[in-house]
Amino acid sequence: MTDVTPFKPIGSVAAKRPVTKNMLLIAVSLASASVFVGYMSLVGIYLSNRADMLALGETWLPDGVKIPLTQPNFMAVSMVFSLITAWWAYASTKNDDRSNSLIAHSLTLLFGFGFVAQTFYLLSLMNMGAADSSQSVFIYSLIGVHLILCVLGIVNIVLTTVRTIVGDFSSENYDAVLGSAIFWTLIVTLYSVLWYTVYITK
Amino acid sequence: MNTEQSKKSSGLVAFLNATDHKEIGRFFISGSALVLFASIVGALVSVYEASNLNKLNVVEDTDQYIQLWSISREALLFGGLIPFLVGLAVYLVPLQTGVSNLAFPRGLAASFWTWLLGLIIFVCAYLMNGGPAGGREDFILLWILSLAMMISGLIWAMINVITTLLVSRAQGMSLDKVPFTSWSFLVFCFFGILILPILIAELAISYLQVKYGQIPVSDSQSLLAIVTPLLRAPFVFWIGIPVLGIGADIIGVHTERPVKRVRPFMMLIGFVGLLSAAGGFGFFNSQRTLENEWFVFVSSTLIFLSILFAIALPIASLIKGKRTLNPAMLGILSSGILLLVAADISILDLFASVNDSVDINPLTLNTFDPEQINGSVLSIEGAVNYGAAFILVIGSVMLTLLASAHHWSTKLWGRQLSRSLSFISVVAALVGSLTWALANIMSSLSSTPSEVAGATFDNSSEIFGDLAVAGCLLLAGSAILFLANLASMSSMKIVGSKPTAWEGLTLEWATASPPVKGNFATKPVVKSAVPLTEDVFVADLVELESAESMPALNSGSEV
Numbered sequence: 001m002t003d004v005t006p007f008k009p010i011g012s013v014a015a016k017r018p019v020t021k022n023m024l025l026i027a028v029s030l031a032s033a034s035v036f037v038g039y040m041s042l043v044g045i046y047l048s049n050r051a052d053m054l055a056l057g058e059t060w061l062p063d064g065v066k067i068p069l070t071q072p073n074f075m076a077v078s079m080v081f082s083l084i085t086a087w088w089a090y091a092s093t094k095n096d097d098r099s100n101s102l103i104a105h106s107l108t109l110l111f112g113f114g115f116v117a118q119t120f121y122l123l124s125l126m127n128m129g130a131a132d133s134s135q136s137v138f139i140y141s142l143i144g145v146h147l148i149l150c151v152l153g154i155v156n157i158v159l160t161t162v163r164t165i166v167g168d169f170s171s172e173n174y175d176a177v178l179g180s181a182i183f184w185t186l187i188v189t190l191y192s193v194l195w196y197t198v199y200i201t202k
Numbered sequence: 203m204n205t206e207q208s209k210k211s212s213g214l215v216a217f218l219n220a221t222d223h224k225e226i227g228r229f230f231i232s233g234s235a236l237v238l239f240a241s242i243v244g245a246l247v248s249v250y251e252a253s254n255l256n257k258l259n260v261v262e263d264t265d266q267y268i269q270l271w272s273i274s275r276e277a278l279l280f281g282g283l284i285p286f287l288v289g290l291a292v293y294l295v296p297l298q299t300g301v302s303n304l305a306f307p308r309g310l311a312a313s314f315w316t317w318l319l320g321l322i323i324f325v326c327a328y329l330m331n332g333g334p335a336g337g338r339e340d341f342i343l344l345w346i347l348s349l350a351m352m353i354s355g356l357i358w359a360m361i362n363v364i365t366t367l368l369v370s371r372a373q374g375m376s377l378d379k380v381p382f383t384s385w386s387f388l389v390f391c392f393f394g395i396l397i398l399p400i401l402i403a404e405l406a407i408s409y410l411q412v413k414y415g416q417i418p419v420s421d422s423q424s425l426l427a428i429v430t431p432l433l434r435a436p437f438v439f440w441i442g443i444p445v446l447g448i449g450a451d452i453i454g455v456h457t458e459r460p461v462k463r464v465r466p467f468m469m470l471i472g473f474v475g476l477l478s479a480a481g482g483f484g485f486f487n488s489q490r491t492l493e494n495e496w497f498v499f500v501s502s503t504l505i506f507l508s509i510l511f512a513i514a515l516p517i518a519s520l521i522k523g524k525r526t527l528n529p530a531m532l533g534i535l536s537s538g539i540l541l542l543v544a545a546d547i548s549i550l551d552l553f554a555s556v557n558d559s560v561d562i563n564p565l566t567l568n569t570f571d572p573e574q575i576n577g578s579v580l581s582i583e584g585a586v587n588y589g590a591a592f593i594l595v596i597g598s599v600m601l602t603l604l605a606s607a608h609h610w611s612t613k614l615w616g617r618q619l620s621r622s623l624s625f626i627s628v629v630a631a632l633v634g635s636l637t638w639a640l641a642n643i644m645s646s647l648s649s650t651p652s653e654v655a656g657a658t659f660d661n662s663s664e665i666f667g668d669l670a671v672a673g674c675l676l677l678a679g680s681a682i683l684f685l686a687n688l689a690s691m692s693s694m695k696i697v698g699s700k701p702t703a704w705e706g707l708t709l710e711w712a713t714a715s716p717p718v719k720g721n722f723a724t725k726p727v728v729k730s731a732v733p734l735t736e737d738v739f740v741a742d743l744v745e746l747e748s749a750e751s752m753p754a755l756n757s758g759s760e761v
Contacts, residue, residue: 023305027365038399045407131414141410
């Protein structure tokens with residue numbers, strides 16, 4: 001960039017400050033749409049391969065692998081509760097209620113950590129080696145990518161919580177909390193897909 | 203540290219800390235121009251090797267050939283064409299919409315560095331025998347990661363462009379008053395963030411498959427299939443979306459007659475984006491069969507019609523407006539025609555391909571013996587001519603980039619690109635892409651798919667091979683000329699230009715060339731899609747016209 005130009009730029013009419021509200025909201029929504037498409041592609045690839053195998057008269061899950069339902073269902077409940085608390089945090093921030101916002105963020109984090117722990121426990125129960133079969137790669141890719149997204153969401157909420165503690169947010173400035181809630185909603189939505197596709201349908 | 207060293211380090215620090223959209227846009231454009239050239243050279247060697255086996259001996263075996271072919275097409279797409287378009291979008295969108303920077307400047311810098319780092323790792327992975335048909339598992343995995351990094355960087359830059367366009371436009375600029383170029387970038391980026399994640403998903407699965415032995419290193423050629431859908435109709439037309447918007451702006455400016463039917467034109471651009479993405483989703487990751495072919499056929503036909511009408515609207519300006527011939531006009535007109543021909547070929551191709559299954563190499567000719575490459579490696583069922591359509595789309599986008607660089611060169615670099623070099627470069631790109639595509643078409647017409655699949659190559663295809671090499675050489679020559687043009691310009695003094703250069707009508711012409719920091723002294727207010735015709739801007743322009751220190755461009759009015 002250079003400042004050498006000898007003439008003034010035109011367009012000298014005084015203008016109001018351009019509307020920049022919702023900038024973060026739109027960016028997070030677009031990023032979420034992008035992640036959603038990517039994850040649904042994974043699901044599509046998974047279902048396509050599953051259908052091919054079933055068409056050959058074989059079972060999808062490898063021999064000896066069992067997916068219990070208790071853990072996935074509890075994980076689903078955790079996700080639903082975390083969704084409520086994530087939006088509770090947003091509503092509290094919007095109402096300048098910092099203490100409620102902190103409680104809601106903490107609960108979301110609690111549910112989030114609980115979800116991650118339950119996922120690892122479920123994987124240990126499934127007793128399925130990643131290299132054992134071609135199916136396991138597809139199953140792990142769906143669970144693994146969701147887990148990575150979940151960890152990213154947790155990191156995001158941790159940062160939002162810290163910023164809430166230091167008083168960054170108010171009823172005038174809550175875009176980041178809203179963005180965080182939208183991203184968490186995406187994670188919960190994707191879990192509902194994962195829950196039905198892998199854990200229920202098997 | 204002496205003064206010179208401190209100057210250098212401050213330059214490096216400034217380079218690393220850059221967050222201005224103009225700087226990052228230039229980085230994207232310069233970097234991708236170099237990669238574009240390198241990838242065309244790679245494609246040239248690949249074509250030469252395929253059509254003249256054992257003559258050049260750059261590659262020693264089939265695996266190396268596949269690696270060369272693979273790196274050419276991936277670098278062409280994710281290192282060259284798409285980043286160049288993203289760079290243009292990053293540079294032009296804030297200027298055209300009257301804002302000082304993109305929505306997230308640091309995010310923009312992060313997207314560039316992610317892309318660049320991915321690109322460096324991508325090249326290293328290939329050099330270390332990675333990539334499809336690579337022999338080392340670690341570097342095959344690294345190739346997958348690097349490709350995902352490059353795509354992620356591009357997606358993030360696209361999100362930034364969309365957010366800016368949706369949220370931070372100048373006061374009074376509703377979406378239907380956004381310049382065509384910015385509108386086409388909006389459509390391009392919007393569908394980009396929906397199309398590219400599919401590739402990342404495929405890469406994620408492939409990573410695990412390679413990592414856990416489901417795809418053994420000996421069968422790593424199958425990884426070629428990941429990128430292939432993006433090269434085929436209707437997906438491939440997504441890359442061509444900016445051609446339409448940039449074309450309308452350039453034609454409107456140089457004929458001094460802007461496109462009249464703004465909303466229909468914008469809808470047509472959106473329609474091309476929607477169809478290319480929707481049509482692509484229909485057969486992504488599945489084989490071409492009669493069941494899903496109709497979907498591709500319908501979307502390809504509608505894309506053809508949309509492009510036809512989208513080209514017809516600016517043509518009206520061409521007929522009724524001022525007749526001007528300069529590199530920008532020649533480039534943009536040629537690019538529109540190439541895009542239309544590509545759409546036409548992709549429809550005709552579908553008629554020919556429904557019942558055929560043939561191994562095709564989209565960048566080279568159909569002359570490589572499929573038996574040598576393990577049958578399934580390049581097993582892309584269906585299209586005979588999709589290689590030709592892909593080449594024409596590449597040519598179209600390249601011509602658009604050359605035309606854009608000439609048209610906006612004073613905005614981009616503060617200097618005017620050489621008119622003669624730009625002309626030669628545009629002509630070389632046009633003839634080169636036509637020749638290369640023609641070689642593919644003739645090759646497929648001269649031999650039936652079954653003959654191609656069963657034979658090594660015959661005399662007729664060798665002729666077409668030479669033709670393809672000639673086309674490829676011309677394209678490489680065009681890229682060299684463009685780089686030489688850029689290099690020669692760097693020695694010139696920054697002269698700037700009148701804001702009214704080319705008689706531009708959109709906001710980027712309402713600021714200095716190159717634009718000042720922050721782009722505009724005050725935030726502009728607009729009332730129409732052509733703000734520079736509005737009274738307030740005209741008054742300023744008249745004042746500026748009298749400024750003696752502003753040399754006018756002299757290449758915008760030749761007949």
